[in-house]
Amino acid sequence: MSQFRLGYGEDIHRLVEGRKLILGGIEIPFEKGLLGHSDADCLLHALMDSLLGALALGDIGLYFPPDDPEYEGADSTKLLAKVKSLVDDSNYAISNVDLLLFAEQPKLKPYRESIRSNIANLLDLDISQVGFQAMSNEGLDAVGRGEAIRAVSTVLLERKENE
Ligand code: MG
Numbered sequence: 001m002s003q004f005r006l007g008y009g010e011d012i013h014r015l016v017e018g019r020k021l022i023l024g025g026i027e028i029p030f031e032k033g034l035l036g037h038s039d040a041d042c043l044l045h046a047l048m049d050s051l052l053g054a055l056a057l058g059d060i061g062l063y064f065p066p067d068d069p070e071y072e073g074a075d076s077t078k079l080l081a082k083v084k085s086l087v088d089d090s091n092y093a094i095s096n097v098d099l100l101l102f103a104e105q106p107k108l109k110p111y112r113e114s115i116r117s118n119i120a121n122l123l124d125l126d127i128s129q130v131g132f133q134a135m136s137n138e139g140l141d142a143v144g145r146g147e148a149i150r151a152v153s154t155v156l157l158e159r160k161e162n163e
Helices: 042-054 076-088 109-122
Strands: 004-017 032-034 092-102 130-135 148-159
Touching: 004 042, 042 076, 042 092, 042 109, 042 148, 076 092, 076 109, 092 109, 109 130
Parallel strands: 092 130
Antiparallel strands: 004 032, 004 148, 092 148
């Protein structure tokens, strides 16, 4: 069995009026929010896909089908708890996660530490294991026009000792 497993996840959601903006499980004051079947937290969705990908367990659509009414308006932190339980049941532990958020508006740097500490808490990690970068998309494409927010996650899992 490999010592390490690498995971990568990506997600994008459309920004619309009349929705709350929730990123990394934190509600961020803004005049728009992300559109989606759940709370549309693209950062946690990318994170979940990177964890599932690292273990070759498929993707979040498999566990939380977008057409299942149970997940309408779902709190993505609860979905992350389910994915975390799959990691906990595996022979691997999270070594570190590195998260990127691309948004033209709002500026997300002020929320950097609250997002990092929330994700560390949700995954039972030390904050030093959670990297986070927020950046604009330099005015390019849908993210740059302020029509969407995109998130990227990479994760490294390390085999647990004695397993
Ligand atoms: Mg999503």
